[in-house]
Amino acid sequence: MSGAPGPARGVAVTPVTGLPEIAAGDDLAAMIAAAVPGLDDGDILVITSKIISKAEGRVIRAGREQAIEAETARVVARRGPTTIAQTRHGLVLAAAGVDASNTAPGTVVLLPEDPDGSARQLRKGLRERRGARIGVIITDTMGRPWRTGQTDTAIGAAGVVPLRDHRGQADTFGSLLEVTMAAVADEIAGAADLVKGKTRQVPVAIVRGLADLVTDADGPGAAALIRPAAEDMFRLGAADVLAARRTVREFTADPVSPEAVRRAVAAAVTAPAPHHSEPWRFALVESERARRALLDDMLDAWTADLRGDGFTAEQIARRVRRGEPLRRAPLIIVPCLVTEAAHAYPDARRAAAERAMFVVAMGAAVQNLLVALAVEGLGSCWVSSTLFCQPQAAASLGLPAGWEPMGAVGVGHPAGPPPDRPPRDPERYLLAR
Ligand SMILES: Cc1cc2nc3c(=O)[nH]c(=O)nc-3n(C[C@H](O)[C@H](O)[C@H](O)COP(=O)(O)O)c2cc1C
Numbered sequence: 001m002s003g004a005p006g007p008a009r010g011v012a013v014t015p016v017t018g019l020p021e022i023a024a025g026d027d028l029a030a031m032i033a034a035a036v037p038g039l040d041d042g043d044i045l046v047i048t049s050k051i052i053s054k055a056e057g058r059v060i061r062a063g064r065e066q067a068i069e070a071e072t073a074r075v076v077a078r079r080g081p082t083t084i085a086q087t088r089h090g091l092v093l094a095a096a097g098v099d100a101s102n103t104a105p106g107t108v109v110l111l112p113e114d115p116d117g118s119a120r121q122l123r124k125g126l127r128e129r130r131g132a133r134i135g136v137i138i139t140d141t142m143g144r145p146w147r148t149g150q151t152d153t154a155i156g157a158a159g160v161v162p163l164r165d166h167r168g169q170a171d172t173f174g175s176l177l178e179v180t181m182a183a184v185a186d187e188i189a190g191a192a193d194l195v196k197g198k199t200r201q202v203p204v205a206i207v208r209g210l211a212d213l214v215t216d217a218d219g220p221g222a223a224a225l226i227r228p229a230a231e232d233m234f235r236l237g238a239a240d241v242l243a244a245r246r247t248v249r250e251f252t253a254d255p256v257s258p259e260a261v262r263r264a265v266a267a268a269v270t271a272p273a274p275h276h277s278e279p280w281r282f283a284l285v286e287s288e289r290a291r292r293a294l295l296d297d298m299l300d301a302w303t304a305d306l307r308g309d310g311f312t313a314e315q316i317a318r319r320v321r322r323g324e325p326l327r328r329a330p331l332i333i334v335p336c337l338v339t340e341a342a343h344a345y346p347d348a349r350r351a352a353a354e355r356a357m358f359v360v361a362m363g364a365a366v367q368n369l370l371v372a373l374a375v376e377g378l379g380s381c382w383v384s385s386t387l388f389c390q391p392q393a394a395a396s397l398g399l400p401a402g403w404e405p406m407g408a409v410g411v412g413h414p415a416g417p418p419p420d421r422p423p424r425d426p427e428r429y430l431l432a433r
Pocket of ligand 1: 245246247248322325381382383384385407418
C-alpha cells in the first residue's frame with residue numbers, strides 16, 4: 001500500500017522457551033525477563049492470556065458451565081454444548097473465554113480481569129528489568145463466524161498501535177482507501193501463534209521488525225479492536241434476536257428509515273397464515289396531518305367510551321394518558337387484518353374459530369415486524385388503541401374496505417435501554433401429557 005510504513009527487512013518471530021509452569025502470584029515480568037535471550041527497543045512481546053490468568057489467580061475451582069455463565073455479559077449464539085458469548089470486556093468468543101484445557105482437572109481458567117491493564121503492567125515490569133522500550137500483546141484464541149479454524153487475536157495491548165488506519169490514503173492505483181484499518185495487533189498475535197502453540201507449551205514469543213508500531217505511550221490497548229455496538233451489523237446472534245424485542249415507550253426525535261420499515265414489513269409477511277392466505281396489511285402513518293387526525297379521533301372515541309362507563313373528567317384524563325407512547329413515536333404503523341380468505345360457516349362456533357385463526361396469524365406477523373425492527377436498532381410499542389375503535393380509526397386513515405385495524409405500533413429510536421426482564425422459566429408455561 002503506497003505511503004504505508006512497514007518493515008524494510010521483514011519480521012522475525014522467535015519463541016521464548018524455558019518458562020516454568022506459572023502459578024498464582026508469580027512475578028511474570030521477572031520470569032520472562034530471565035527467559036528472554038535478548039530484548040531490544042522496538043520488539044513486541046506476545047504472550048498467551050492463559051499464563052497471565054494463571055499468574056493473576058484467575059484459575060478457579062468450578063464447573064465449566066457455571067464459570068461460563070458467570071463470565072457472560074450476553075449470550076450471542078448457542079448450539080449443542082457450544083456457547084458464543086460476549087464478556088464484560090466486550091470480547092465475543094466461545095465459552096466466554098473460559099478454558100478447561102492446560103489446567104488441573106476440576107479447575108477452569110478465566111480471562112484476565114483487565115487484559116490491557118495486565119499488558120501495561122507487564123510492559124512496565126520488563127522495562128524496569130531489561131531497559132528496553134517494547135510493546136506487549138496478550139493473546140487469546142478465537143474462532144471466526146464465517147471461517148473455519150481459530151487464530152490468535154489481541155485481547156490486551158500496551159505500547160503497540162492496535163489498528164493502523166489507512167483510510168484516506170491512496171492505493172497503488174491512486175484510489176482513496178475508504179474503510180481499510182489494518183488490525184495489526186491481531187495480525188501480530190496470529191503470527192506469534194505460529195511459533196507459540198498450545199501443545200508445545202510455549203506461551204511467549206518475540207516479534208522483531210515492527211518497531212514502527214511500538215509507541216512510547218501505552219496507547220489505547222486492545223480495547224480499540226472491539227467494534228462499538230452501534231457499528232456492529234451482526235450484533236444479534238441466533239440466541240438473542242428474539243430477546244432484542246422489547247416494548248419501547250420513549251423515543252428520540254431521530255426519524256425512522258423508510259428502508260428499515262420496508263425490510264421489517266418484508267419480514268412480517270413471512271408469518272404463517274391459514275389457507276395459504278396473506279391477511280396482513282400495514283398502514284404507515286407518516287404525515288403529521290394523518291397522525292394528528294388518527295390520534296385525535298381515537299382520543300374522542302376512547303373518551304366517549306369512558307364517559308359511557310361513568311368515569312369523571314379527571315379519571316378520563318388520567319386514563320387517556322396511557323395513549324401517549326404513540327404521540328411520542330416518530331412513526332406509527334397500524335397493522336390491519338383482511339379476512340377475505342376466511343371460510344364462511346353457518347354456526348357461531350366454527351365462525352369464531354375461523355376468525356381466531358386469522359387473528360393469531362396477524363399476531364405472528366406483528367411479532368415478526370417488531371423483531372425485525374429491533375434487529376434494525378428500532379424500538380417499538382404495540383398498543384391496543386385502534387382495536388377498540390376500529391370504525392373510527394379506519395375512517396380517520398381512509399383505509400380500504402375490509403382492512404381492520406389491529407392496534408397500532410409506535411416506532412422510533414429508543415431513548416434509553418429497556419428495563420431488565422429476568423428470563424422466564426419455560427417450565428412455568430409447560431404441560432406435558
Ligand atoms: C395486543 C397487545 C396490546 C398491547 N397494548 C398496549 C397498550 O395499549 N399500551 C401499552 O403501553 N402497551 C401495550 N402492549 C405492550 C405490553 O404492555 C408489553 O408487551 C408488555 O409490557 C411486556 O413488555 P415487553 O414487550 O417489553 O416484553 C400491548 C401488547 C400487545 C401484544
